[in-house]
Amino acid sequence: MPKITIDGRVLEFAPGQTIIQVAQANGIEIPHYCYHPGLSVAGNCRICMVEVEKTPKPQIACYVQATDGMVVHTKSAQATEARAGVMEMLLVNHPLDCPICDQAGECKLQDYAFDFGHPTTRTPVEKTHLPKNVPFGAKIVYDGERCIKCTRCVRFTDEITQTHELSMGARGDKEMVIMTSKGEFTTPYAMNIIDLCPVGALTSKDFRFESRVWFMDFTESVCTGCARGCNVTVGARGGRVLRMTPRENQDVNRWWMCDAGRLGYGHANAPTRLTTPRVRTSARAGEFAEVGWEDAIDAAVEALRDAARGGVLADAGATLEELFLLKAVAGRGDLKYASRVGQDEDGFLIVNEKGANQRGAEALGFARAAAPAPAALLFVERGDAVPKALRDGADPVVAFVTDGADVPPTARVVFPLPTWAERDGLLANVDGIVQPIRRCRAAGPRDLRAPLEVLEEIRLGLDAAATPWTHADVVAAVRGAVAPAGLAVPEVEFAPAAPRTVAAPASRTR
Amino acid sequence: MATGLYPQTKVLSKNFDVPNAHTLAVARPRGAYQSLEKALRTMTPAQVTEEVKKSRLRGRGGAGFPTGMKWSFVAKNTGKPTYLVMNADESEPGAFKDRYLMERDPHLVVEGALVSAYAIEASAVFIYVRGEYPNSIRRLEGAIAEARAAGLVGKDILGTKFSCEVWVHPGAGAYICGEETGLLESLEGKRGHPRIKPPFPAVEGVFRCPTIINNVETLSHVPWIVAHGGEAFAKQGIPPDPANPRSNGSTGTKLMGVSGQVRNPGLWEFEPGITLRELVYGYGGGPLPGRKIKAVIPGGISMPVLLDSELDVKMGFDELVKVGSGLGTGTAIVMDDTCDMVEACVNIAHFFGHESCGQCTPCREGCHWMEKVFRRVADGDGQPGDLDLLESLFKGIEGRTICFLADAAVWPVRSIVRKFRGEFLAKMTPAPTPAGA
Amino acid sequence: MTPPAVSPPPTGGDPRPREPRDANQPPARGTRGGGYAEAAGAPAGVAPASGPAKAATAAGAAAAATAPRKTPAPAVVPPTPVPFPPDDLKAACEALIARYPQRAAALIPILHLAQKRFDGWISPEVEAGVAQYLGVSDQHVRGVVTFYTMFNTKPVGRHHVQVCRTLSCWLRGAGELTRCLERKTGLRPGQTDEARRFTVSEVECLGLCEVAPALFVNEDAHVNVTPEGLEKLLDGLK
Numbered sequence A: 001m002p003k004i005t006i007d008g009r010v011l012e013f014a015p016g017q018t019i020i021q022v023a024q025a026n027g028i029e030i031p032h033y034c035y036h037p038g039l040s041v042a043g044n045c046r047i048c049m050v051e052v053e054k055t056p057k058p059q060i061a062c063y064v065q066a067t068d069g070m071v072v073h074t075k076s077a078q079a080t081e082a083r084a085g086v087m088e089m090l091l092v093n094h095p096l097d098c099p100i101c102d103q104a105g106e107c108k109l110q111d112y113a114f115d116f117g118h119p120t121t122r123t124p125v126e127k128t129h130l131p132k133n134v135p136f137g138a139k140i141v142y143d144g145e146r147c148i149k150c151t152r153c154v155r156f157t158d159e160i161t162q163t164h165e166l167s168m169g170a171r172g173d174k175e176m177v178i179m180t181s182k183g184e185f186t187t188p189y190a191m192n193i194i195d196l197c198p199v200g201a202l203t204s205k206d207f208r209f210e211s212r213v214w215f216m217d218f219t220e221s222v223c224t225g226c227a228r229g230c231n232v233t234v235g236a237r238g239g240r241v242l243r244m245t246p247r248e249n250q251d252v253n254r255w256w257m258c259d260a261g262r263l264g265y266g267h268a269n270a271p272t273r274l275t276t277p278r279v280r281t282s283a284r285a286g287e288f289a290e291v292g293w294e295d296a297i298d299a300a301v302e303a304l305r306d307a308a309r310g311g312v313l314a315d316a317g318a319t320l321e322e323l324f325l326l327k328a329v330a331g332r333g334d335l336k337y338a339s340r341v342g343q344d345e346d347g348f349l350i351v352n353e354k355g356a357n358q359r360g361a362e363a364l365g366f367a368r369a370a371a372p373a374p375a376a377l378l379f380v381e382r383g384d385a386v387p388k389a390l391r392d393g394a395d396p397v398v399a400f401v402t403d404g405a406d407v408p409p410t411a412r413v414v415f416p417l418p419t420w421a422e423r424d425g426l427l428a429n430v431d432g433i434v435q436p437i438r439r440c441r442a443a444g445p446r447d448l449r450a451p452l453e454v455l456e457e458i459r460l461g462l463d464a465a466a467t468p469w470t471h472a473d474v475v476a477a478v479r480g481a482v483a484p485a486g487l488a489v490p491e492v493e494f495a496p497a498a499p500r501t502v503a504a505p506a507s508r509t510r
Numbered sequence B: 001m002a003t004g005l006y007p008q009t010k011v012l013s014k015n016f017d018v019p020n021a022h023t024l025a026v027a028r029p030r031g032a033y034q035s036l037e038k039a040l041r042t043m044t045p046a047q048v049t050e051e052v053k054k055s056r057l058r059g060r061g062g063a064g065f066p067t068g069m070k071w072s073f074v075a076k077n078t079g080k081p082t083y084l085v086m087n088a089d090e091s092e093p094g095a096f097k098d099r100y101l102m103e104r105d106p107h108l109v110v111e112g113a114l115v116s117a118y119a120i121e122a123s124a125v126f127i128y129v130r131g132e133y134p135n136s137i138r139r140l141e142g143a144i145a146e147a148r149a150a151g152l153v154g155k156d157i158l159g160t161k162f163s164c165e166v167w168v169h170p171g172a173g174a175y176i177c178g179e180e181t182g183l184l185e186s187l188e189g190k191r192g193h194p195r196i197k198p199p200f201p202a203v204e205g206v207f208r209c210p211t212i213i214n215n216v217e218t219l220s221h222v223p224w225i226v227a228h229g230g231e232a233f234a235k236q237g238i239p240p241d242p243a244n245p246r247s248n249g250s251t252g253t254k255l256m257g258v259s260g261q262v263r264n265p266g267l268w269e270f271e272p273g274i275t276l277r278e279l280v281y282g283y284g285g286g287p288l289p290g291r292k293i294k295a296v297i298p299g300g301i302s303m304p305v306l307l308d309s310e311l312d313v314k315m316g317f318d319e320l321v322k323v324g325s326g327l328g329t330g331t332a333i334v335m336d337d338t339c340d341m342v343e344a345c346v347n348i349a350h351f352f353g354h355e356s357c358g359q360c361t362p363c364r365e366g367c368h369w370m371e372k373v374f375r376r377v378a379d380g381d382g383q384p385g386d387l388d389l390l391e392s393l394f395k396g397i398e399g400r401t402i403c404f405l406a407d408a409a410v411w412p413v414r415s416i417v418r419k420f421r422g423e424f425l426a427k428m429t430p431a432p433t434p435a436g437a
Numbered sequence C: 001m002t003p004p005a006v007s008p009p010p011t012g013g014d015p016r017p018r019e020p021r022d023a024n025q026p027p028a029r030g031t032r033g034g035g036y037a038e039a040a041g042a043p044a045g046v047a048p049a050s051g052p053a054k055a056a057t058a059a060g061a062a063a064a065a066t067a068p069r070k071t072p073a074p075a076v077v078p079p080t081p082v083p084f085p086p087d088d089l090k091a092a093c094e095a096l097i098a099r100y101p102q103r104a105a106a107l108i109p110i111l112h113l114a115q116k117r118f119d120g121w122i123s124p125e126v127e128a129g130v131a132q133y134l135g136v137s138d139q140h141v142r143g144v145v146t147f148y149t150m151f152n153t154k155p156v157g158r159h160h161v162q163v164c165r166t167l168s169c170w171l172r173g174a175g176e177l178t179r180c181l182e183r184k185t186g187l188r189p190g191q192t193d194e195a196r197r198f199t200v201s202e203v204e205c206l207g208l209c210e211v212a213p214a215l216f217v218n219e220d221a222h223v224n225v226t227p228e229g230l231e232k233l234l235d236g237l238k
């Protein structure tokens, strides 16, 4: 293998790799704005300049390919000076907006200005003015003065979605991003440009001014908007999910996610969410009393023991572990799942199957509910995943539902169900890749108990001889159960169960 | 013109003063298309390239790259067509030489294009003419139409197997489209954002096909080289420096011009060897009555200025580099003692800021920053650190970008700041100065 | 997956439409300063580009599950593309396209034709028509139009006086000419008079440096221009 020396380290590389790729692969950080591994190389921001021995001028690490014997310095006087120069140029016309900028705290301009900025402050010149607050469709806002013209956003609509809604307009220091006069994106992936933007020039209307990032709590999870299972970071604060951003996973979603998925957390913040368990108080449908969790669990055990029927109807967004326990608790009867099936599969990320764990449900022996049929247990995170006719037909004894609107009036016991943002568990995506969702400490109403725990207590209540299972035991059992279906359950560590904490100090995840 | 001056050699300009030389009827009896005929009938493409190599012809677009060598880089057997692009963008301030060729001898230009296309086996030539040259566009299109009618353009030229189309493509007002890859983008119907190199156009150019780009004047030399042989061309002008094996000298003839504050601005053709002083004082007529020459940019606006005391340098590629400037387009701009050099810097920096394509951070932000600093110094609002600030801007802009526009923006103004420091300092002392010209 | 919800109707939207850049500012020649709000600055009698936003609901499908809590943007009314090419340009356009291996490469020559044909400027409607014809996006066309200074993004006068301001002309008194123009027409660079008789622009080197100072009136070059000569010239332009 050919070798390159970067900052004194001799590194092997594959022919064709650029300096920045070799550096990144070896944990050497070279600052970059316009470079993004998922896009073509534009080479325009110039912040990635490094010193290459035997070349007089600094070279851009994002474009120049490594060659055998090349010697690169990323921290030499030449490289540092070149970068500081670029930083200074970028800041000369940049508005001093940081206190009101959504990107503050995760802005690469801010970061690098601290790291490589020019030591001296210059006599300021009047800044160039460009359009601010320009709507890019209904969901995104553009600020021409913050924009550093890296063209990442333009390249995204040209290369990734190929929908070409953005271009650069004007020229020189008047250059800015312009949007199609049609006024809206046709791509369902437009909001990725918000994450792509290295500065705060593109912001989400949904998230604008909602919270400074350092007040938010971030959790690595998976989108459950469809069976793709895009990897995401969920940002939450004070019981509300505030945003989702994609996380790189080359096998699933590369760097991207769709807009519907990104914004598909509304049910987690709905004011109509069920927050306390309920027990039906009379023979009349719909008359419930709010009770404590232990009382509800006892009532559920009793009700299930009395029940003449078994069977489960579950939202295909339920995790493998939850489905496994539902099955264990129901004992007998049909195992059914329900999910929405769309018609928007596009060969990129979005798939028609909206059940985030539909493959997992199938692997555990659940079948798609074709017609209304009775079931002892009902599990519904998203009301639209399990149509009302099916819910009514199930006429469940015990139900887990997220939203008050979905409470089955004839159920004996109803448990509030935390959303995917508040649960730990495993989902098998459309390709059979099993991935964890994780509980966000700062999301959801306080004091909700995980359905996994509740189900386990019910199971133990029903069978005094049963050995208690930990989450890890369930995962192990699931691993065996789904292996014949070709699903490989990875080793995953979940944080120990604990009540939700409020607004913990933010951890930077970008 | 006065006698006793360095002699003119009219090769490219032989028809400039001939009435109606832009018509085939006048041009052909005066020799137009004879070299095309000679090349097509008696030479292989490789032989034409060989003659051009021997001639040591260097690009007349500003960079002076050896033309024959450039042609030899063209990617062969790619399964794609090869294109020749003639760079007639001529947006360099102070440059107007290509306009003369296109307006006054368009058939020479077309012939040069065709012979060169034959040499690199191109299937089409695009002549990219700046949009502000409507007359050049009309003349070229007229010439191409005449040539087409005479079987000199299009299929089976002169009854041979060589077929080649020639199209005029108008620009629309952007200096950066003179930069070869900005030009290619523009030719593809895009914004003129220069491309990062490599790949070089000879490998991947317009429409992702191998492409050779040359200046109008460069290619207009090719018919003469074919007619008289490369060695005859190499004998003219300044021979290569024998001490330097990589030197190519400044051979053949060169259109040279003068504009700005002289009595007799104009365009002439010489074998390189004339000094800048002879050009400015002799042909250019020297300073306007009662004035003195203060500074001269030897070629276009993009080169460092020379002082009156530095004008005894020969107008050759290497000679001008040795004195810290460059031949550029070979068309000098003269500034006299009435010129406020700080205002001149404002003017120059404004030009580059306005023409920056906007891609690269240092160029997009830096050119305007320079302009703003020059502006405030010119207005008497200069700050004590401004000259240092300018020096650090020069450093931050030069050599840090995709194309050479940013370097070109630095060179003239940096030389002015260094050579006329006193004028800047004089403005920094708080005395109100009236705005210049 | 959550069902699309219809977003609430816009109530005013973003409060800060940009000032159109034409008024009293020496703009970069021909470049479209504001980009978005330009239409608002179009003189009376000219169809506004993409008129003031009407309170039309953004397509329901566009909004996602969470009804946005913020005021949505004013809906954009896309310009209606002019039918392009008009019959009289069809042959010329087809011939241009045939020269290039890619249809889109004909964009710049075709924009020149379009500008001549449609009142001397490229309106958003023309932009959209040309885009449709060449199979490129409308903002690609706008990106090109705003890159090249010869394309006008606003209506221009019958006589577009373009004075070169670059070094050789400046050294020979171009500044005088601009001042003379302002005296005679009351227009600063970038401005057009109400009657659309004149538009005045400052442009960069026109390649007429040996006969500086130089200016163009539309496509006609005038060289060695003196202020007196310019006054006479202007008087002759009706």
Ligand SMILES: Cc1cc2nc3c(=O)[nH]c(=O)nc-3n(C[C@H](O)[C@H](O)[C@H](O)COP(=O)(O)O)c2cc1C
Pocket: B058, B059, B060, B061, B062, B063, B064, B065, B067, B087, B088, B089, B090, B091, B092, B175, B176, B177, B178, B179, B180, B181, B213, B214, B215, B216, B218, B219, B403, B404, B405, B408
């Ligand atoms: C900013 C910039 C502008 C240029 N403008 C022109 C031009 O107007 N005409 C030209 O022939 N070359 C121009 N060039 C040089 C071209 O990039 C290129 O070197 C030349 O066309 C090659 O032709 P030659 O080898 O025949 O000189 C320019 C270069 C730069 C960097």
Ligand code: SF4
Pocket: A146, A147, A148, A149, A150, A151, A152, A153, A154, A177, A196, A197, A198, A199, A201, A202
């Ligand atoms: S909006 Fe952001 S991503 Fe797009 S060009 Fe500007 S800085 Fe880059």
Ligand code: SF4
Pocket: A223, A224, A225, A226, A227, A228, A229, A230, A253, A257, A258, A259, A260, A261, A262, A349, A350, A351
């Ligand atoms: S494609 Fe599916 S999983 Fe990915 S973000 Fe969209 S809805 Fe979520």
Ligand code: SF4
Pocket: B176, B193, B194, B355, B356, B357, B358, B359, B360, B361, B363, B364, B401, B402, B403, B404, B405, B406
């Ligand atoms: S140096 Fe200037 S003109 Fe050249 S590519 Fe960069 S920004 Fe554009």
Ligand code: FES
Pocket: A031, A032, A033, A034, A035, A042, A043, A044, A045, A046, A047, A048, A049, A060, A061, A062, A063
């Ligand atoms: S990251 Fe390399 S130039 Fe922008």
Ligand code: FES
Pocket: B093, B094, B095, C164, C165, C166, C167, C168, C169, C170, C204, C205, C206, C207, C208, C209, C212, C213, C214
């Ligand atoms: S500087 Fe005015 S025409 Fe060249």
